[in-house]
Amino acid sequence: MVQLVEERPYRWRIEPEGGMRVPGVVFATRELLPDPSEDQALAQVAAVATLRGIVEAAYAMPDMHWGYGFPIGGVAATDVAAGGVVSPGGVGFDISCGVRLLLADLHVDDLRPRLDKLMDALDVSVPRGMRKGAVWRLHSQAELENILAGGARYAVERGHGEPGDLERCEDRGAVADADPAGIGSRARERGLQQVGSLGSGNHFLEVEAVADVYDEEIAEAYGLWQGRVCVMIHTGSRGLGHQICTDAVKTMQAAMTRYGISVPDRQLACAPVESHEGRAYLAAMAAAANYGRANRQLLGQAARQAFDRVTGHGDLTLLYDVSHNLAKLETHQVDGGTRRLCVHRKGATLALPPGHADLPPDLRPVGQPVLVPGSMGVGSYVLAGVPGGPAFASACHGAGRRLSRHQAVKTTSAATLRAELERAGIAVRGASARGLTEETPQAYKDLDAVVEVCVQAGLARKVAKLAPVGVVKG
């Protein structure tokens, strides 16, 4: 049983004990903490703190909940030079799952009369669900390799977007150190079929409108004016990333004894960053990251075409595209020294502070847009990275699941949910009954409360809230 101490408001501590090398630090209010009788996420934070090379603390965001090995909402950094490990469970099965936000040159009042037509167009042009179909049909492994190496940049080179899009993508659309060589044939086969598809679960494409502005200066820099229509796309690397994770976990479980590594949970399988298995995973993960970015690039382009056909405003501007399931090699100050760290963010969004060199020049003065999708019908937040964040420049990634999918379907029905959304003026397209019910907002934490913790804990700044107008679900 994990003992939690409230260090100060919005910040809880798990003292190191047993094999823990560092404390656990959880950003939350009492109400947002998981209930240990139903959700093992706090025990998972303590388990992550045992990993070789971990520095500072095993962190958890206020939207944390139980995941595979690591909690979702977890942030853990290991010191590469000190034999620090990389763990596929610290990234998650949906490698490079993330969010892209595009801005239309359109006020929501002017969209309303054509909303149904727009949603019908998106319904047709956004492949999703378990069934086959994707925007881009690949014919060869060579073509897939270009995506794995070039990400959104390759998609844009092939005409699926505008060069300016890349300035607003994390890593400018492509991670440099991707190497498809180590990716298995099964992952490749799955990847061939799904570039430009949404998937299912909590993935979605949502039409939204700016409803509240909290920080005028940053909102202006981001282009978020009251009533502005936006498109938020939440998806990842589909079956390809899933297969790469599955393969790497298996490989590392077999390799750990060779490196003298033992972990309290088999799902925490890991290998030193500087090992054959560690390097191979990071190279394959980077390739999946590029696949995920190309995927969102293609779906953004599909949205542009639908907007163009229906509203004549196809010129959607990309605000930002950022992953919330990724491990990155980054340089941070730890204990007064500069260290090269492998930072795992699983259900945690990168949140670069103002002035950071990785930001495009026009965003550098205000910090990185942090995109936080809420549950269905609740809307989303745009936050901004702040200086001196306490968890390696990370923030929350969403509302955070509170009930399991199984529990969620018992609370309501698809018909009820659909009626509630429509009564609230939100158009819904193409969700399976089961999928829709599993995503009921009752199954999620209170997004406003989660975001407030991020602000109060110094993780990010509130910029604007987006209200949902129409949702396309898998």
Add this chain to the structure above:
DNA sequence: ATGTAC
């Protein structure tokens, strides 16, 4: 999250 199962 996921051809919801090796």
